[in-house]
Amino acid sequence: MMQEQDAKQLFSVRKNAIAKEKRYYNKFIFNGHFSVFLVILLGAFILGYGDWLKSIPKNINYALIASVIVAITSMFPLRTLLKDADRLFLLPFEKHMSIYISYSLNYSYFARVGLQIIMIIILFPLFYVLNNKTYDFYILFAVLMLILPYVGLLLKWQWYKYRLESWSLHTLLFILYTSSYYVALDAKQIASVTSILLIIGLVMLLKAQNKNQLFPWERLIKSEQQHHMNYYKFVNMFTDVKHLKETAVRRSYLDPLLGTPKSKQFNENYMYLYLFKRSFARGKDAFNIILRLVLIALILMFWLNHPVVTVIIGSLFMYIILLQMAQFYTQQAYGLWPQVWPSSDTKVIKGYEQFLYRLMVIVGILFVIVYVITFPMYSYFGLLFFLVGWLTIRNVIKKLKYQEALLKD
Structure with missing residues (x-):
């Protein structure tokens, strides 16, 4: 008994066992970049709340x-x-x-x-x-x-x-x-x-x-498995999680972004851009997390009544959104399609870079619209969102190329 x-x-x-697993994954979640982001976000919230x-x-x-x-x-x-x-x-x-x-x-x-x-x-x-x-x-x-x-x-x-x-x-x-x-x-x-x-x-x-x-x-x-899987989905945006089961969701409102490619685009030069776009639009985890981050950023930008603090918050969210998508590369680049249709690493990275720039433009436009509505006299500050996004993508792609070079060795 x-x-x-x-x-x-x-x-x-x-x-x-659960605590040990969380300590392991927390090393990847609360890294230097994300910790600095949280500290600055906390400071901005306290400042805005006080005002x-x-x-x-x-x-x-x-x-x-x-x-x-x-x-x-x-x-x-x-x-x-x-x-x-x-x-x-x-x-x-x-x-x-x-x-x-x-x-x-x-x-x-x-x-x-x-x-x-x-x-x-x-x-x-x-x-x-x-x-x-x-x-x-x-x-x-x-x-x-x-x-x-x-x-x-x-x-x-x-x-x-x-x-x-x-x-x-x-x-x-x-x-x-x-x-x-x-x-x-x-x-x-x-x-x-x-x-x-x-x-x-x-x-x-x-x-x-x-x-x-x-x-x-x-x-x-079943309930415990669902809670544990939700934790894995969150962690998966920072590092690979072997236990995660990938799922897909049909979002009909995103169909205009996933039109059938033209005949001249049915080749390896355009394949990975389409793969990343479709995986992001139909995926259940990455899309939901990025959507939440964008909504939180927009709410804070509306709420904080200070042009400099607001542009800092928008730039930080642009940085963290693109940085979180870096993990999305490993999920797709080493998946099934690269094995079915092998292609050079440069093609994969190029497609991923094009995908990130498209994501940056969409997020940047949303941030600029909110910033211009809130602070019309300082609308030119909104260009910083695109500058931060461009520098972040350059840094991410540079690291990916370096990692692929090490793997070849």
Whole structure:
């Protein structure tokens, strides 16, 4: 029988394995360039946030907006660290898996509670200013932000065990979280803790109903695999991940960018440009990450009310977007098509360079439009976006040529 010590040892081994893997990949993620980018981005955010707090726009329900955002961040995923083989090898210990789950609940909470603490710190200056420099009510809000996610995890476990749908749980939690946070921020009433009592009541009710329910192996294993795969997709933008399964998505709105090449372009001189464009437009990972980076950049450029800071932010995002696409080269250049139709390295690099320049132009135009709308008198500063993009591409291509030369040796 699985005793407490056995469950603790099994979970500890898996947690250490995950931590070791993350330490390995973090070396590639938080390299010198990306760390400098994050520091500058943090400084720009603090500067813009401070200026914005001096003249906060009126007639906006900040309590409701903050409640909705925090309700979303409060939905912690349930991380069990279960593997596909567990449905077979741990099946004899099914009745004793509750001990293992208790460790996974604690792990799931502490793995994400840092985000809640960051949100507490970010939102405090806003509501401190809005409420005439008082903060007693905010203590209640902060306590709710730390307690609600944990009781939500308890409910999620019982919900899954009872074989209920995920969407219904997320809808219920979103309503309870939002209402609780809103009452704490807007009405400043102790009644906001009612949501905690309601969730605990639901946990106790479902727990009583789940006494004879079997362990939901399939659901928990599938959920854990999905969480781990999402992490691999993120890391894959910085370095190669062997465990990643590539998927494709049809985006019909991008079809105009993927027209059938003319007959004279059916050769190795144009093959790789088309390959990179199509892989990017149809790929699920690179496109989504670049889209998120562009949207974040546009929001910050609109929000920061300083021409120099805004142009620095735009240039940094141009740099980081093109730098992240450097990993896209290795995913495609050493894939299936180069083996089916072998071509010289110079053709592959040339096609990749052409693809990067096209991406730079699209992103640069978006940045310039936003910059011109925000600061029409300093519109000529927008040329810096293209200059940074051009220098970044030159540096990336130079490194690729050097790496290919080393491989030949």
